[in-house]
Amino acid sequence: MPALLPDSPPQRVLAASNFVYTLGSGLYLTAGVLYFTQAVHLPAARVGLGLGAAGIVALGVGIAVGHLADRRGARGIYATTLAVQALATAGFLWADSFWLFVLAVGVAGGGKAAGSASRSPLIRHYGGARPQAFRAYLRAVTNVGISLGALAAGWVVQVGTVPAYRLLVVGNAVAFAASAVLLVRLPSVKPLAAxxxxxxxxxxxxxxxxxxxxxxxxxxxxxxxxxxxxxxxxxxxxxxxxxxxxxxxxxxxxxxxxxxxxxxxxxxxxxxxxxxxxxxxxxxxxxxxxxxxxxxxxxxxxxxxxxxxxxxxxxxxxxxxxxxxxxxxxxxxxxxxxxxxxxxxxxxxxxxxxxxxxxxxxxxxxxxxxxxxxxxxxxxxxxxxxxxxxxxxxxxxxxxxxxxxxxxxxxxxxxxxx
Known part of the structure; x- marks a missing residue:
């Protein structure tokens, strides 16, 4: 990357929060499905059905929460979506039936869609003259974080025990919570008048x-x-x-x-x-x-x-x-x-x-x-x-x-x- 760190302090806060968040995402993307099939022992077909249902539910959430971020201020809304994802991910530990699994992944998926939308006004406000360029930088950071998370998930898959998979879930939830905490250092943004x-x-x-x-x-x-x-x-x-x-x-x-x-x-x-x-x-x-x-x-x-x-x-x-x-x-x-x-x-x-x-x-x-x-x-x-x-x-x-x-x-x- 041309520069390892962004120019302004708010950009560095957003980048740090994004990096920590994607460490957790790398853990889940690599071995999340295996947790539900190998540790929780849900049938693979039912896991796929539940993930698909959660994806459909999440489709409309981003629009509504993005609109709320425009009207009420994006920083608090975005931090809340990260906290919701942390709690929902922690809920995977108790999702020992199909419907509890659907509930947990549905809330987590909705939080993810809402977070993506509510983060956008922050990227636009603090992204400088061209927020698109800062968004591209965040994508590069995302790939670094996911790669490192995937390496840790590889150890979990190699060990293959229930405690190891549960540790993966805890690590994912902690990463999401830490990402929200980092936003405390970000100045809040007053919404533009409609x-x-x-x-x-x-x-x-x-x-x-x-x-x-x-x-x-x-x-x-x-x-x-x-x-x-x-x-x-x-x-x-x-x-x-x-x-x-x-x-x-x-x-x-x-x-x-x-x-x-x-x-x-x-x-x-x-x-x-x-x-x-x-x-x-x-x-x-x-x-x-x-x-x-x-x-x-x-x-x-x-x-x-x-x-x-x-x-x-x-x-x-x-x-x-x-x-x-x-x-x-x-x-x-x-x-x-x-x-x-x-x-x-x-x-x-x-x-x-x-x-x-x-x-x-x-x-x-x-x-x-x-x-x-x-x-x-x-x-x-x-x-x-x-x-x-x-x-x-x-x-x-x-x-x-x-x-x-x-x-x-x-x-x-x-x-x-x-």
Missing amino acids: TAGPRWGALRDGPYLALTALDGVMTVQFRVLTVALPLWLVSATSAPHSLISVVVLLNTVTIVLFQVRAGRNVASPAAGGIAYRRAGVAFLVSCSLISLSAGTPAWAAVTLLVVAMVIHTIGELWHAAAGFEVSYALAPQHATGQYLGVFGLGAGLAEAVGPALLISLCITWGRPGWYVVGAMFALTGLAAPSAVRWAQRKGARPAGASPENEVAAAPVPSTVAG
Whole structure:
């Protein structure tokens, strides 16, 4: 990363809170499902059903809590969502039946969606001239934290005992609570006064909803690395199974090193539309190369898969930078939490349907399915520039402008210590 620490104290507080939070996330993402199947002894099918139900419940929470953060102040709301996630995660220790499990993961999932939306006004307020760039920095920090958490989770999986899995849950809850405590050092932000217009403007903003849908389709690409590729590598190629760890590490390191730099080159909504288009092409190429790895010698399969993942990761950098840019730049400043909550709907739907879609097309159907998925990404990327232009026309924004430059007449949000 060009700089290890952000420039301002509030940015450093947010980064530290994010780092601690993602340490806990790395623990859970790596071994959370195993805790419920191996330690709690819930059937895998029921775990999947419960996680899917929790994901659906969480979809609408982000919009409502983001709106509340706009109106009541983001710091306290965001800290509360972290505390809720800590308590819900601790509740996993007592989730020894299916319905208690659904309740616990539902509250945790809702807290996560709410936290993402309520954090957005803080990123915008303290992110400097271009909060999108600071958001890119936080994504790099996120990958560092998740990687370290995953290393600790690897020890838990290796030990494989119930006490070890319970220690994982405790560590996750403590990380979320510590992340909330760190926010005490962050100055609070007074919300901007509501401007004239509909109360739930984000839900009536057709162009923004279209971009949300397009980003949601593109977000399915994250499940390629975590769902489709491992299953394909094991079932359809002669590559060594350990290669999946190599490509995950390659992906993570590349994002840590280059996400901030990628964000610098996407400095306007129009550039975001172009980045979406480039990402779609990159995903088409990577999916095609993955499909070709079946039925080839081990050395050829390894080469094709590594090259595919390099290209896929480049597309991921462009996709993330595009999403950061358009989601912030095309959202009114006074309704950042509400708009970013809406934008999160796309990712939530991708999380809910992406794994099943990829398994059905890429694994069950096989090689043709990879081409269909790649074409889906490419067509989505091609549609993005037009959707961005539509949003700019509707908002009467000149190309390259962002709302931050258009609210000079609006009251500037003030801060108070605390």
